[in-house]
Amino acid sequence: MSKVVAELKYSAEHEWVSADGGGPVGIGISAVAADALGDIVYVDLPEVGSTVTAGQTCGEVESTKSVSDLYSPxxxxxxxxxxxxVGDPALINNDPYGAGWLFKVAATEEGPLMSAEEYAAANGGEL
Amino acid sequence: MTENHTALYEQHKKASASFTDFGGWQMPLKYESELAEHHAVRNAAGLFDLSHMGEIWVTGPDAAAFLDYALVGKLSAITVGKAKYSLICNADGGIIDDLISYRRPSPEEGVDKFLVVPNAGNAKVVASELMERATGFDVAVEDASAETSLIAVQGPNAEAILLKLVPAEQHALVTELKYYAAVEVTIDGDELLLARTGYTGEDGFEIYVANSDAPSLWEALLEAGEDHGLIPAGLAARDSLRLEAGMPLYGNELSRHVNAYGAGLGPVVSLAKESDFVGREALTAIKAAGVGSTIGQKLVGLKGAGRRAARGHYSVLKDGSLIGEVTSGQPSPSLGYPVALAYVDVEHSEPGTVVDVDLRGKAEPFEVVALPFYKRQK
Known part of the structure; x- marks a missing residue:
């Protein structure tokens, strides 16, 4: 069963957000999403300096089997x-909560997010 | 729909397979990584459970003449031990299924015997269609799909793996077995039909075996293949391998709405054979009129210029106008760029033509290229 990390918050679109320690928050996709996508071979990320909006698409993640929009949480x-x-998208499969992080945002607002417990319960993940 | 399990379901569960529904069957999609499975087949070997495929025996004095009538190819022309890729078509030339037929040794004087292998989702339709077309022929059509398993060993190390299991006195049967030929061998006392066929673009074998013997054969192959880099591979790898090899998949590239000529399978149709066959009139007319004038579209290979892949049902454009549709597409693991198969208007089907594919709102350039995308070094 796919791992869910307790310290993170999660969107319904399977992005995780690191705890707000005053600075920018880290964002990635959950192991549930990475496992469902299969081996990821291409990732398109928003540009540094651009503005992302909670709940809006800001890139895409492509695996051998399928492609999925990336939503900013x-x-x-x-x-x-x-x-x-970007150079080695397999990092997302291998370490979705660590080396496979995607981008950081100076967040002014959060979209609806779930706790790890809520996300795991809704998506069959394992805490 | 009831979902069938193959005789190897417990083996797949033990190997932590992810399952997918395919043609009414619960089949392994992948075990750990579909990319690793793909590369294993290209560089070493992969083990596939293909037991969802159908197996239909056609036996009788008229077996060869019957298949000449029921299928578009001239099956009577192949000799015992050989196999042939063919199509079963409607009267209007539409494709009911693509299939491989193996001519087996005569069970008795004056009787011919063939094994016909349709796709999983079409097995029942093909069996009933064959039974219907058998009227007037002295032939028995027997659907053995439910009792038969099919295991494929594909990749450059496939032969070495087989040789570890086949008794020494049968080694020459394996090493001398030609592509698109089959022979009976014994593994661990079980009689198997070993065919040098596949759907990956690599050398390899497909092994037809009774359900009761399938689990032990699967385990034996895994063990024999351990030192040869063999790993179990699922349908995701099978799909990326066949796409690189430019092989059509029924349901994607082939259907009742397309015909052999548009699908690039014209050489499979034998208009030269003397006998009548189902679809002859329609296919003769289509061929005479030329692909462009009657069908309008043709199956082509597309190579992506960027990194984003085209996927099934995406639109193909030329100067902003719709000229076709992608039927299969993904990033090619072996080649490192996106590949796709698509039906496009004939005037844009020449290799070298640059077209666009609408990738979720953004047009990206793709080039029409000759198939296959990938060809193994011999």
């Missing part, structure tokens, strides 16, 4: 993207 300016996953 928060609103704000993109401060950094993970160049390593």
């Amino acid at each position: 928060v609103t704000g300016e993109v401060t950094e993207i993970n160049d390593a996953v």
